[in-house]
Amino acid sequence: MSLQDTLSNDVKQAVKSNFNVELETVEFQATRKEFAGDITVVVFPMLRFVKGNPVQIGETIGNYLVEHVDNVKAFNVVKGFLNIEISDSYYIDFFNGIKAEESFGLVQPNPDEKAIMVEYSSPNTNKPLHLGHIRNNLLGYSVAEILKASGKKVYKTQIINDRGIHICKSMLAWKKFGNGETPESTGLKGDKLVGNYYVKFDQEYKKEIEALVANGSTEEEAKKNAPLLIEAQDMLRKWEAGDEAVVALWEKMNGWVYDGFDETYKNLGVDFDTLYYESNTYLLGKEFVAEGLKSGVFHKEEDGSVWCDLTEEGLDKKIVQRADGTAVYMTQDIGTAIQRIKDFPDVGGMVYTVGNEQDYHFQVLFLILKKLGFDWAENLYHLSYGMVDLPSGKMKSREGTVVDADDLIDDMAKTAEEISEELGKLDGYSEEEKQELYKTIGLGALKYYILKVDPKKRILFDPKESIDFQGNTGPFIQYTYARIQSILRKANVGSTATLSAIEVSLHDKERELIKQVQLFPEVVQNAAENHSPALIANYTYDLVKEFNSFYQNVSILGADSDTEKLFRVQLSNTVANTIKNAFGLLGIQVPERM
CATH class of the missing domain: 3.30.1360.70 (Arginyl tRNA synthetase N-terminal domain)
Known part of the structure; x- marks a missing residue:
């Protein structure tokens, strides 16, 4: 309590x-x-x-x-x-009670409670992951870990958007201009190779539009009648009809992309428990449209299209099936949500990590699922987040101006190397140890910089600023953790002996530090309730600031008595564990030396 x-x-x-x-x-x-x-x-x-x-x-x-x-x-x-x-006795009793708990603040999942499914990443298979995907992945993964730490059972999932006209654009460009290139023959990751052909399609498509306009077409007509687009649309129809050659090409190129994605996810430190594919789910939901028509949730227009009227709820009318009987995205999302509950009957709610441009879509989706009578629809949450901008401006996939996720991860490690070399902190490290540390610092800087911001806010990401070893940054917190490990190695004293208020009189800085540690379980619960890793990140920064104030004002290893020294070493150890636990919820590693 x-x-x-x-x-x-x-x-x-x-x-x-x-x-x-x-x-x-x-x-x-x-x-x-x-x-x-x-x-x-x-x-x-x-x-x-x-x-x-x-x-x-x-x-x-x-x-x-x-x-x-x-x-x-x-x-x-x-x-x-x-x-x-x-x-003092209250704080010392509290401290004695938690100092040996390595998982202090983290609650084991309750098997009797309904689980939560967290969806994140959900990329298209026509391009590699970029900076926007990084924010999505980091948010989704961290929220899943925080929910787990708050006592919930969690499933991590994604739906891979592996079909549609944009996928056919990459396929067609490779078929026409690729000369049989493969990831092996080019040395490129498969997702990068396929992404190059998505950009190639756009370049050639624009040339065709210009040619048509020069021959007297309006721009609108040219965009519709460009031969490349017509071929891509034909390819999509063939895919939907199960054409063997098109499906074989689709499977081959998607296979390249999946291998590339797996490598990026591994480097980023995120994972999934289950995967869904749009190619398997895009027809889901049509049976529920039929059910909704029977129950009056949906109505059919004269042209045969099916709609849901949400005007009484302050929204508009939403199409859920086209006049020709084909599904729209909303139909698919209705079906996928229901399928997930069928696949995982212990799931009682879902979190969708999707950018804020889809806010309205999820309002409609959740409301339709409630109208269809699913009680779990009360526990659906859209983890909406803002765009990530760079000092150089907005990114565009079609034009190839995105910031590639793999390149950014590599660049962060290189920036960490440059700054570490300037500071001269790594004497005595082997080259292998240095490279591992640069990666830990670079990735920690990237993750912390993105996660410390409230998800709803837009971010201007500055790589150099994120790797500063001072201020509210990942490396500053990692450095403090490493400093504590150095103190513990030098101290060489037990960490479990129990001390009483009779033996220890608290310094103001010790008291403030214990008070800050004491907040951690509550912060975890609040972060879970608000789906906000930013609460964990900024709590950790406050804890580190409090520790550094303690470190500067109170002698740890040079304490006046062995009892005081033992207490301060134990307190430092508990702070380090709390930093490690908090950063673990953000997916950030902490180095033992730095």
């Missing part, structure tokens, strides 16, 4: 004993730095139930707590704020 939970009951008892009033809730806040105290009770909300002067009410409650509650040693009242000072 947290300090706030314990004190809440004590404050309620104080109010009942002194004013004969039963409070439902007690409002707390952090004590302002200029006042003595560890936690503050806000008296003003009580005035609806307790008549009197807020200062006098605060004094009365404070006196009761000092007299009746062991852990309360003093108080002061400033206007309507009751600042409470907690005894």
Whole structure:
């Protein structure tokens, strides 16, 4: 039970004993730095139930707590704020209780609760992963890990968009211009090779448009009548009809892309429990359209198309099946959601990690699933996120101006190498150890820079700024962790011996550090509830700042007594474990030396 939970009951008892009033809730806040105290009770909300002067009410409650509650040693009242000072013994008892817990703050999944499925990545198989996919993957993976740490069973999944006109564009360009190139013959990753032909299609398509316009067509006519586009559309029809040659080409080129994706996911440090493919799911949902027509959720227009009228809910009318009976994206997404529950009956909710340009789509999807009567539709969440921009501007896949994920990961490691060499921190490392460390620092910098920002906000990503060894960055936190490991190696003392308040009198910096550690379980739960890795990232930065203040003001290895030294080493070790656990939820490694 947290300090706030314990004190809440004590404050309620104080109010009942002194004013004969039963409070439902007690409002707390952090004590302002200029006042003595560890936690503050806000008296003003009580005035609806307790008549009197807020200062006098605060004094009365404070006196009761000092007299009746062991852990309360003093108080002061400033206007309507009751600042409470907690005894050292409370913090030391708490610390003794958690210092040997390597997984402090992380809750084991409850097998009796419904699981959550988290979808992320979900790329197209016509191009390699880029910077936008990196934010998607990092967010989805981290939210899955945070939900797991909060006590939920989690399945990680993606739906791979492996069909459609954009896939046929890459296939057609390779067939016409590829001369049989393969990943093996070119030395290129398969996803990069296929992506090159997506760009090639666009280049040749634009040439055809220009030629048609020069011969008198309007631009609109030229775009529709360009021979390449007509061929791509024909290829898509053949694919849907099961044409052997087209399907064989599709399987070969998609195979190249999957191998490339796997390599990128491995380098990025993300994984999945199950995969769905659009080629298997694009017809799903049609049977539920038929069910919805019977139940009145959907209606058929005169042309035969099927719609859902959501105007009463403040949305518009949404098509769920074309007049020719073919499925739209919404039909597929309805079917895929239902199929996932069939495949995983223990799933009771889903998180979709998709950019904010799809906000409206998911509003509609979730509402339709509720109208179809699925109770789990109440537990669907769109983890909506903003775009990632670079100082050089916006990315465009068709024009080949995207920032490739693999290239960015490599560039981050190189930048980490340059800065580390300048700082001269790596004496005594082998070349292999250095390269591994550069990768850990570079990837940590990338992940932290992206995850510390609230998902809904747009990001301007600056690689150089992200690898700064000072400030709110991944390397700064990694460096602090490595510093603590160095202290622990030098200390050479046990980490489990129990100390009491009689033996240790807390320095202000020790107290503040323990208070910061104490917040971690609550932060994990809040991050899970809000689907926000940013809460974990910024908590970790605050913890590291608190440790560095402790480190600068209190001698650890040069403590006045062995008891003090032992306590401070144990405290440092607990901080390191908490950093490691927190960064683990962000998918970031921490180096033992740096």
